[in-house]
Amino acid sequence: xxVVSQHPSRVxxxxxxxxxIECRSLDFQATTMFWYRQFPKKSLMLMATSNEGSKATxxxxxxxxxxxxxxxxxTLSTLTVTSAHPxxxxxxxxxxxxxxxxxxxxxxxxxxxxxx
Amino acid sequence: xxxxxxxxGPVTLSEEACLTINCTYTATGYPSxxxxxxxxxxxxxxxxxxxKADDKGSNKGFEATYRKETTSFHLEKGSVQVSDxxxxxxxxxxxxGSQGNLIFGxxxxxxxxx
Numbered sequence: 468x469x470v471v472s473q474h475p476s477r478v479x480x481x482x483x484x485x486x487x488i489e490c491r492s493l494d495f496q497a498t499t500m501f502w503y504r505q506f507p508k509k510s511l512m513l514m515a516t517s518n519e520g521s522k523a524t525x526x527x528x529x530x531x532x533x534x535x536x537x538x539x540x541x542t543l544s545t546l547t548v549t550s551a552h553p554x555x556x557x558x559x560x561x562x563x564x565x566x567x568x569x570x571x572x573x574x575x576x577x578x579x580x581x582x583x
Numbered sequence: 584x585x586x587x588x589x590x591x592g593p594v595t596l597s598e599e600a601c602l603t604i605n606c607t608y609t610a611t612g613y614p615s616x617x618x619x620x621x622x623x624x625x626x627x628x629x630x631x632x633x634x635k636a637d638d639k640g641s642n643k644g645f646e647a648t649y650r651k652e653t654t655s656f657h658l659e660k661g662s663v664q665v666s667d668x669x670x671x672x673x674x675x676x677x678x679x680g681s682q683g684n685l686i687f688g689x690x691x692x693x694x695x696x697x
Contacts, residue, residue, distance in 0.1 A: 471626065501684065510672070510689040511627075560626060571617075572685060574626035 469495050469565050473575030480551055481583055487547045488578045490561030496541035497563035501572065502534075505558040514559075517544040551582040585610045587673050589688035596663055596695050604658040604691045606647075606673035616640075616649055616656040617685065619672040627672065630658075665695045 470493040480486050490500055498519045503511040515536050516524040523536035533555075535547040548555050558579050562572040590605040608616065618630040618640070631640035633649035633656065640647050645660045656673060673688040 473626070508689070510687040513677075513684060516684065562627070571629050571632070572619075572627075574619075574628065576624070576626040 469563070469573040471497075471561065471563050471573045471575040473559075473561055473578050475578060476576055477579045477581075479581045479583065482552055483550055485547055485549045486551055486580060487545055488559055488561075488580075490544045490546070490563075490575050492542045492563045492573075495563075495565055497544075497565075498541060500538060500544040500561055500563045502536060502544070502546050503560045503562065505560055505577070511560060514546075519544075548580065551580070553582045556580055556582045585614075585675060585678055585686055587675055587686055587688040589671075589673050589691050591689070591691070592670075593692040593694060596693070598665055598695055598697050599662045600695075602658070602660040602663045602667075602693065604671055604673075604693070606656045606658065606688060608654050608656065608673070608675055610654075610675055611678055613651060614675045614678075616647070617674040618645070618647055618656070618658050619674060619687070621670045621672065621690070623669070630671070663693070663695045665697050668693055668695045 472491050474489045500517040502514045505511045514529045517536045517538040519538045525531045538544040560577040562574045586609045588607050615634045617632045619627040620630040621627045631642040633640040636651040638649045647656050647658045670690045670692045672690045674685040677684040677686050
């Protein structure tokens with residue numbers, strides 16, 4: 468089956484620093500990847516849609532300058548949280564869609580960010 | 584707008600008990616409906632889906648029937664196992680969003696005790 472891998476799974480950083488999270492599709496090519504944020508006891512919130520070779524599409528209320536998304540290849544998308552603050556602490560999850568299987572997403576393991 | 588409502592958890596059951604996790608939705612038209620499962624320490628994975636009204640999705644002993652009359656897609660299993668302990672999410676596609684853009688319920692945590 469299709470495998471999506473995220474790295475790192477856990478990261479702790481100091482306030483004001485930037486953190487990069489990688490999302491890779493290991494055995495398929497993904498022209499589109501999605502980044503979600505999951506709050507405790509709440510649902511996944513779509514942050515942005517990452518498009519290979521073009522700019523990401525951000526959801527309303529998500530700061531594009533704070534959450535930088537780069538989709539430089541068909542198997543890799545990165546999310547960089549810039550100038551992180553404690554309120555950015557969360558679980559970030561990426562997913563990718565296998566072409567031809569509309570609606571079915573394959574998810575990474577998630578990355579837990581803690582900003583001190 | 585479209586939305587998904589799941590029963591609040593956590594749900595704690597003994598092994599071999601029956602499980603029902605309620606999910607109702609509000610949507611324009613008749614979208615596909617999904618159940619995703621997130622096992623501890625892992626990413627979400629598709630558990631089952633139904634693409635049209637009256638369809639029944641099934642996998643790993645779980646079932647859910649797409650009922651347009653009640654706008655529901657309840658997840659059921661007749662006999663749960665400890666290995667079913669996970670968080671379960673009901674979802675449907677977001678109208679107007681790119682394919683794969685899903686609206687998720689808040690998730691229901693299931694704990695199965697031996």
